[in-house]
Structure formats: C-alpha cells, structure tokens
Amino acid sequence: MGQPQDPRGNLVRPYAVTRGRTEPRRDIPIEAVLVASQAAVQEARFAGHDKYRIAILCEAKAQSLAELSAHTRLPLGVARVLVADMVADGLLSLHSAAPKKGFTERMDLLERVLSGLRKL
Amino acid sequence: MDFASSERAGAQPREITSAKIVIAGGFGVGKTTLVGAVSEIEPLTTEALMTSAGQGVDDASKVPGKETTTVAMDFGRITMADDLILYLFGTPGQTRFWFMWDELIRGAVGAAVLVDTRRIADAFAPLDYFENRHLPYIVALNCFDGAPRYEPDEVREALAIPSHVPMVLCDARHRESVKQVLVHVVEHAMATLVAEQSGGYPAVVG
Ligand SMILES: Nc1nc2c(ncn2[C@@H]2O[C@H](COP(=O)(O)OP(=O)(O)OP(=O)(O)O)[C@@H](O)[C@H]2O)c(=O)[nH]1
Ligand SMILES: [Mg+2]
Numbered sequence: 001m002g003q004p005q006d007p008r009g010n011l012v013r014p015y016a017v018t019r020g021r022t023e024p025r026r027d028i029p030i031e032a033v034l035v036a037s038q039a040a041v042q043e044a045r046f047a048g049h050d051k052y053r054i055a056i057l058c059e060a061k062a063q064s065l066a067e068l069s070a071h072t073r074l075p076l077g078v079a080r081v082l083v084a085d086m087v088a089d090g091l092l093s094l095h096s097a098a099p100k101k102g103f104t105e106r107m108d109l110l111e112r113v114l115s116g117l118r119k120l
Numbered sequence: 121m122d123f124a125s126s127e128r129a130g131a132q133p134r135e136i137t138s139a140k141i142v143i144a145g146g147f148g149v150g151k152t153t154l155v156g157a158v159s160e161i162e163p164l165t166t167e168a169l170m171t172s173a174g175q176g177v178d179d180a181s182k183v184p185g186k187e188t189t190t191v192a193m194d195f196g197r198i199t200m201a202d203d204l205i206l207y208l209f210g211t212p213g214q215t216r217f218w219f220m221w222d223e224l225i226r227g228a229v230g231a232a233v234l235v236d237t238r239r240i241a242d243a244f245a246p247l248d249y250f251e252n253r254h255l256p257y258i259v260a261l262n263c264f265d266g267a268p269r270y271e272p273d274e275v276r277e278a279l280a281i282p283s284h285v286p287m288v289l290c291d292a293r294h295r296e297s298v299k300q301v302l303v304h305v306v307e308h309a310m311a312t313l314v315a316e317q318s319g320g321y322p323a324v325v326g
Contacts, residue, residue: 033205109139
C-alpha cells in the first residue's frame, strides 16, 4: 500500500511522507496544542524533514495540530499521523483540549473563556 | 502520556488547555471575515483530503478508485493566557462535507450559525445539522449592507429556529460585534450545561 506508483495517484502522494500510513497512532483533536523542548528539536533533526519542521514550530510557540497542518502545508490527516508519532516518540508533548466530562471542569473552562472574551 | 516521554519532550510545568468555537453557515455568509475580525493571527487554512462523496481520507484509502478532493477550513486563534488558547474554526462552505463538520464540532464549546438575510434559505442545511447534534449553538444574523432588515423573530419563524436557540444580529467585519457573538455562544453553552446538570431544558439566553 502507498507506493508512489499506486494507481490512486493523487491520494497517495501526500501520504508518502508517512510511508503510506493513514491511521495515526492516536487520535489527536485538531485544536489540541503541542509543545517541543530544545532537546526535542535536536533529536527531531534525525526524524526526517517534516518532523523536524514540526518540532521547530512547536518550540517557537505552542500550537495546535491545525496550525501545524497550515504552516507545513501538509493535509490535516498527514500532519496528524506525524504528530501522533512524535508524541509517541517523546518529541512533542500533547496538551489537553477542552475537558469533555465533569460539570465543574467544563463550567470552569467556560468561565475562563468568557472572561477572556470580555477582556478582548 | 508516560513519564519518560513527557520528560524528554520537556513538558512545561503548566498544562495548556485549548477550546474551540465553530463558526458555521452556508457559502459566503462571512465566516472567514468573522474569524479574522477577532483572531490574533491572519486566518490560517488547513486542508483535509476526502472522497468526493464527502468521506474522510482514511475511508478513501479503503475504496481505491474513488475521486478525492480537498476541503479547506479556515481558523483563527486567540491566546487568552499562558495556559489557555481559544480557536475559532469556520466550517467548509459546502455542507456536503458533513464528515468534516463532525470532526470540527467534536469537543467544541459551542457554535454560531451565521445567516445572510439576503439568502435565508441557505441556512436550512446548517441549521438542520445542528438541530440533530448535542452542541449548544446560537444563530447570528450577519447584516450585509443593503440586506433586508428582518426582525429576528421573522427570521426565527421563517427558518423554524427553536425558541431555546438564541439569536443575535452582527456585523462580521467588526471586532466588537464578533466579540458579542462569541460571548453569546459561551453564555448559551453555560446555560445549557447548567440546565443539563439540573435535568431541565436549556434556558433561553440573551
Ligand atoms: N457588508 C458586509 N460584508 C460582509 C460581511 N461579512 C462578510 N462580508 C463580505 O462578504 C464576502 C464573503 O465573506 P467571507 O468571510 O469570505 O465568507 P465565508 O463564509 O468565509 O465564505 P466561504 O468560505 O467561501 O463559504 C466577503 O467579500 C466579505 O468582505 C458583513 O458583515 N457585511
Ligand atoms: Mg471562508
């Protein structure tokens, strides 16, 4: 699967950077934020061009999977596979998206977002 | 995340939480304009690959031969604190990409459905979509220049918007106006959460 000469052509090319894998190792929400340390950037030098770029972006500024996809111009699904690998390999730390459970946790977040908006 | 990997990744002492609000609506209703009016960055675009049938590419790989197409989504960012980021995601204009809408609303705080009052019928599909999802949403009437000024109640009736769904007027180009739309979304999400908690129906807000 996923050879460059695959008749599916178009579909396959973007996934060449993931060696044809389309399933991420873990599901990462598009708004989940990723951070890389300086040491992780050094390590990512040897992880391939795209992973290295992602590490550099995440060291400069905490950013979401969506931002990484936009800045690297990799399709979302491709960026998700790479980012999931990097999290598993300890090159990126994954920060949580909004809590989905628990009245207090959800209410606290909504209150913080509301006051953030009012301060804009 | 296991201890070893978080240490190597240099996990910051503080966990960063991100929240998202979805800006939905038909083609050309002003979604990107609205996002751009409050975002701290120029709206960015991320692309997803899908089959022309509107399925995600994970499925496309299992149905070789199906044509694929890219779906673009615009989004913006508001950094509220060191440990809190709000993202605003605009839905793809074409409502046939439901797959992408499902991904966008997953875990969202809430949504605003933008309506262009010159083309009210375009709002049916997005409104239908939200009526069948468990996500608090409001309706924002984008006041284009020269658009007929309907009373919100007229639009509510024309589009059969349930009474518990708040409606606001807005100008997607203006930061203050967009701020108010987002404030309404979050207030409605809070009211819905409280109502769920006490087992009642969602309260009307605004
Ligand atoms: N007068 C007026 N013009 C607006 C307003 N909002 C958007 N526009 C204009 O309407 C056009 C479409 O706006 P967009 O923000 O691109 O709409 P969109 O919903 O992102 O469009 P698609 O992504 O193509 O579905 C642009 O030319 C905007 O400048 C508004 O509140 N008032
Ligand atoms: Mg747009």
